[in-house]
Amino acid sequence: MIDIHAHILPSLDDGPETIEESVELCKVAANDGIKRIVATPHSKDGVYEAKSDKILETVNVLNLKLKENQIDIEVLPGSEIHIHEGLVESIESGEVLTINNSGKFILFELPFVFIPPGTDKFIFNLKINGIVPIIAHAERISAFQKNTELVRQLVKIGALVQVNAPGLTGQAGPRERKCAEWLLKNRLVHFIASDVHSLSGRPPILSKAVECAARIVGEEEARALVCHNPEQIINGLDIR
Numbered sequence: 001m002i003d004i005h006a007h008i009l010p011s012l013d014d015g016p017e018t019i020e021e022s023v024e025l026c027k028v029a030a031n032d033g034i035k036r037i038v039a040t041p042h043s044k045d046g047v048y049e050a051k052s053d054k055i056l057e058t059v060n061v062l063n064l065k066l067k068e069n070q071i072d073i074e075v076l077p078g079s080e081i082h083i084h085e086g087l088v089e090s091i092e093s094g095e096v097l098t099i100n101n102s103g104k105f106i107l108f109e110l111p112f113v114f115i116p117p118g119t120d121k122f123i124f125n126l127k128i129n130g131i132v133p134i135i136a137h138a139e140r141i142s143a144f145q146k147n148t149e150l151v152r153q154l155v156k157i158g159a160l161v162q163v164n165a166p167g168l169t170g171q172a173g174p175r176e177r178k179c180a181e182w183l184l185k186n187r188l189v190h191f192i193a194s195d196v197h198s199l200s201g202r203p204p205i206l207s208k209a210v211e212c213a214a215r216i217v218g219e220e221e222a223r224a225l226v227c228h229n230p231e232q233i234i235n236g237l238d239i240r
């Protein structure tokens, strides 16, 4: 499996503080059957400003440490980006990192309470510039919980959708679960990811959520959300 949303790098955001904690998280991920994990520190969210060169450097350091500790998992670079003016320019200049630095897919975080006016135009503008936004943890956004059809509209324009594993298992709460299940039933989910921050918060475990998803869409489709689809995007390829 491949996890495309993970706060796994030390001291860059509200994820682990030390590299030892990062290694521990990777060990748990590897035990769950995760082979690759995209590090997506918060970037440009007004609080955290993880810089691309620092992310790339920290990914290399962590991968070396994982080899030393014989943990069979590879960490890839990425970031979680807030909607902001000049995003296309920031991507083109390398100021913010796309998934696996492929220049094509970004993990995109919307505000939790409301969808900013013009989000549809913003997504459309990214698409015409060859950039595909992946909406992070859609099931956590209350505007989507109240009106799931909004997600369909954004997918129609070209956005992809990620849900968190604890959203599907019910660990995040009933509203999140209901929303995640509806999105899945309506074939509006493209990725399940952990959004790991710590072992006690959201651990890097996907297998339980895949079992939950399989009960709704069947084994094959559920596996695609953590295998085929992530594999495509880390290679910069479309999933459909």
Ligand SMILES: [Fe+2]
Residues within 6 Å of the ligand: 005, 007, 080, 136, 195
């Ligand atoms: Fe996140």
